[in-house]
Each structure stands twice: as structure tokens, then as C-alpha cells.
Amino acid sequence: AQKITQTQPGMFVQEKEAVTLDCTYDTSDPSYGLFWYKQPSSGEMIFLIYQGSYDQQNATEGRYSLNFQKARKSANLVISASQLGDSAMYFCATDSSASKIIFGSGTRLSIRP
Amino acid sequence: DTGVSQNPRHKITKRGQNVTFRCDPISEHNRLYWYRQTLGQGPEFLTYFQNEAQLEKSRLLSDRFSAERPKGSFSTLEIQRTEQGDSAMYLCASSSLDRGLVYNEQFFGPGTRLTVL
Numbered sequence: 001a002q003k004i005t006q007t008q009p010g011m012f013v014q015e016k017e018a019v020t021l022d023c024t025y026d027t028s029d030p031s032y033g034l035f036w037y038k039q040p041s042s043g044e045m046i047f048l049i050y051q052g053s054y055d056q057q058n059a060t061e062g063r064y065s066l067n068f069q070k071a072r073k074s075a076n077l078v079i080s081a082s083q084l085g086d087s088a089m090y091f092c093a094t095d096s097s098a099s100k101i102i103f104g105s106g107t108r109l110s111i112r113p
Numbered sequence: 114d115t116g117v118s119q120n121p122r123h124k125i126t127k128r129g130q131n132v133t134f135r136c137d138p139i140s141e142h143n144r145l146y147w148y149r150q151t152l153g154q155g156p157e158f159l160t161y162f163q164n165e166a167q168l169e170k171s172r173l174l175s176d177r178f179s180a181e182r183p184k185g186s187f188s189t190l191e192i193q194r195t196e197q198g199d200s201a202m203y204l205c206a207s208s209s210l211d212r213g214l215v216y217n218e219q220f221f222g223p224g225t226r227l228t229v230l
Contacts, residue, residue, distance in 0.1 A: 100161055
């Protein structure tokens with residue numbers, strides 16, 4: 001069974017600083033994907049970034065990058081130059097045989113002006 | 114609007130009543146998923162459909178829960194004899210099973226927030 005662990009319930013960061021959100025995973029699938037979603041207070045789940053287990057390079061999407069360390073089973077999200085609008089819940093997740101997504105418990109990120 | 118839509122957005126009911134939620138996926142998406150999210154937690158998988166076939170059901174989906182996707186388009190999730198523990202956000206997502214895609218990106222709807230009194 002797949003499992004996602006996010007050990008930071010909440011984080012406070014100064015605006016314009018970079019922030020790293022931690023995520024470790026456990027899966028028995030030989031091929032898997034890792035995702036990060038953002039959930040603002042309005043409730044919608046917003047897809048941020050994806051990393052495939054066989055991808056050689058770390059995924060990047062604008063200010064978001066995924067620090068993928070396969071041997072350590074970690075998939076940390078790095079947000080560069082944080083903005084006030086980045087304040088939200090962030091969920092790390094993995095897919096299961098390209099079907100359901102297993103989510104972690106999330107990290108609440110608060111950006112201070 | 115071509116995103117996933119869910120109705121109603123909010124539902125308040127008394128314990129013991131039945132409720133039904135609807136999800137309209139992105140047009141031509143052949144996969145549809147239901148998740149439940151309680152306060153302070155990540156979404157938990159409930160069930161998913163490929164076209165009209167229900168392919169997987171979580172153990173979270175007790176006998177009081179039933180989901181349908183009769184024509185392979187919209188889906189309904191019904192909860193019978195609601196309990197206070199059913200209070201949660203119910204999220205629907207859809208995706209396209211396409212072997213050409215790198216990954217199975219799921220697009221989420223805004224959710225239906227259920228409160229059972």
C-alpha cells in the first residue's frame with residue numbers, strides 16, 4: 001500500500017523567501033508518480049507539479065520545483081520567492097497504478113508580509 | 114466553464130436523512146473519482162469509475178454509500194441514513210485515460226461540504 005508522510009503541520013515564512021515543504025513516501029509499485037497540490041481557503045485542489053519515478057531530472061514549474069531523492073523516498077516541494085498568495089494548505093500525493101491518488105495530511109503554509 | 118462542477122456546494126441535513134451529490138466531470142474525461150476530506154486532513158479516496166464501470170471502492174465506502182455513473186458522464190454519490198461522522202467535504206475529480214499522457218492528472222471540482230446535525 002502507498003503512504004505519504006508530511007511531518008510539518010504548519011510553517012511560517014517571510015515574503016520573498018524560499019520555502020521547502022517536506023514529503024516522504026512509501027510504495028511497493030515499481031513505477032509511480034508524485035504530485036503536489038495546493039488548496040487555498042476557498043477549498044479547490046490546484047495541481048502544482050508532477051514527478052515520475054523514472055524521471056532523471058527534478059521537475060520544475062515556474063516558482064515550484066520538486067526535490068526528488070528516490071533512494072531516500074523523499075519528494076520535497078521548493079517554492080522560490082514566496083508570495084502572499086502562496087498561503088494555503090499543500091498536499092503531497094502519489095498515484096496507485098495510475099488510478100487513485102493517495103494524499104498526505106498536508107502542510108499549512110503562511111506567508112508573512 | 115469546462116471544469117469539474119459539483120452540486121450542491123453545501124448541504125446541511127439531519128442525522129438519518131439521505132443525501133445525494135452530483136458531479137459533472139470535464140467533457141470527454143473517461144475517469145471519475147470521489148474523495149472525502151475531513152477537517153485538517155488530506156482527501157481520502159472513496160471510489161472511481163472508468164466510463165460507467167465502477168472499478169474500485171475503498172473500505173471507507175460503507176454500505177450506506179453508493180455511487181453511480183449510469184451513462185459514463187455525470188456521477189452521483191448517495192449517502193443513506195447519514196451520521197454525524199459523515200460530515201466532510203466530498204470532492205470529485207476527473208481525468209482522461211490516454212496512453213499518450215505522461216501521467217494521470219486529476220482535475221478536481223470545488224467540492225460539496227456536508228454538515229450532518
